[in-house]
Amino acid sequence: MNRTKWIIALWSLLGILTLIQLTAMRVLYPESIMMIEVFVYPLGSFVTGVLLLFMYLIPLFDYCARFKVRKRLVLLALFGVVYVLLYVLIVVCIYALFIVRSFEDFETAFMGFMLSNFSHTLKNYLFQIAIIYAYEFVYNLRVEITRKKDLEIKLGISKLQLLRSQLQPHFLFNSLNSVVSIIDENKVKAQEMLINLSDFLRITLNSDFKKLITLEEELENVKKYLSIEKIRFEDQLEYRIHMDDGASKLRVPSFILQPIVENAIKHGFQGIPEKLTILLEINTVDRMIRVKNNGKALTNAVENHGLGNVRKRLELYNPNGRDFKLYQKDGWVINEIPIR
Incomplete structure (x- = not known):
């Protein structure tokens, strides 16, 4: 699962929890919240979060990756403030369109939402940044582990190939010396030894030492x-x-x-x-x-x-x-x- 899917999955989980919370409030305190708010607010938050994720957060996070850690964190902090402003602006627009169906008190609603939800929205931003950072860390760790394993395998193969090249001449020289030592005494045995040596070397050359x-x-x-x-x-x-x-x-x-x-x-x-x-x-x-x-x-x-x-x-x-x-x-x- 890539990082976008992770964020959407966790964002959906938060949306479901918010829906459960608002539903509980509606059941326990019916006068405190309208029925339409129970569904519109979580849905609006989810859509807004996903929209900003694709169009704002991920592109800027990848852009900041080119800088050193300190500068990267400063930029992400500044982008976090802008994220909150955009998020509140979109959510208030959804509220004005679907709940009150009026933009007359838009400025008041915007300032009220900003004052009451700034820290909450900033936490959502930091939550998503933390997920992306965690995914980036795990992904880089997996890449590094895979790279090291590939290097170990290649190193192992190289060592085996080297050992194979050392083994064959070592055995061949000893065997040929044995043939030389008996060729004058018994040509039949020398011939038999050479046949056996030929079979043995054929098996060796065709073997996969890995x-x-x-x-x-x-x-x-x-x-x-x-x-x-x-x-x-x-x-x-x-x-x-x-x-x-x-x-x-x-x-x-x-x-x-x-x-x-x-x-x-x-x-x-x-x-x-x-x-x-x-x-x-x-x-x-x-x-x-x-x-x-x-x-x-x-x-x-x-x-x-x-x-x-x-x-x-x-x-x-x-x-x-x-x-x-x-x-x-x-x-x-x-x-x-x-x-x-």
Whole structure:
């Protein structure tokens, strides 16, 4: 509802209240007011107020908007006096035309109405100005909130696009290095790895990083990645996925798990001779994804690029939610990813 409709609605409410008041006076004190005054006065006030609203008040209010606050208030105060004069003049004319049907005592009626209703009419003017100011404040506030939301969305999209451009070369270089490392030893496996890599990159390039996908889709992407690494490390790498019933339809940011799994493989193999096990657990009770590995113990090293991207994306995905965590427990290095 725009400001004009707000003012007319509230002005109508005042007119109805005035009509009720005059009707009560007519019922309780019949000699104090004529029946025609009960209807003509509220109707005349309403018509006058609406007329001045469109032809005087709103145009002048918008005109004053160009000035600073102090000058604006001074002008509105001066315009208020003129408003009262115009209002009383129109109402007295309506009174002369429809009630007494004579202009003989017009000057006396005008002065009498002015003396008795000046403050009341000025209050009506200030009431309308207050409504317009309130509407202007609320409107500007809504515009500002909308603008900030649009900026936040655009900023979020820009960040996601930047993270996407960082993620793809990072993964691509590592995967190609893996292919290079086995191409002389086993061309068939290298060829299979390149096919899997091609499929994985196609999915990555076609993915919309701004949207959420089901956990089932995300795990399929992770499996494609792990299939590439499994060819490289053979029996030295094992992975298992445990997922609660109903968890497959939960929604997560696309490709949020791949950097974590990649990091587990990259750092897990450092300094351990035994098999590396990657375990993915999806728990619907505490709404948490845990990526575990039994590889190299955690150090105080600074969080690497891949995990930094994960943390930033999760902040965009759920800014008020729980944080991404990395810790060690019972021989497992554990990454915790909250599900919204």
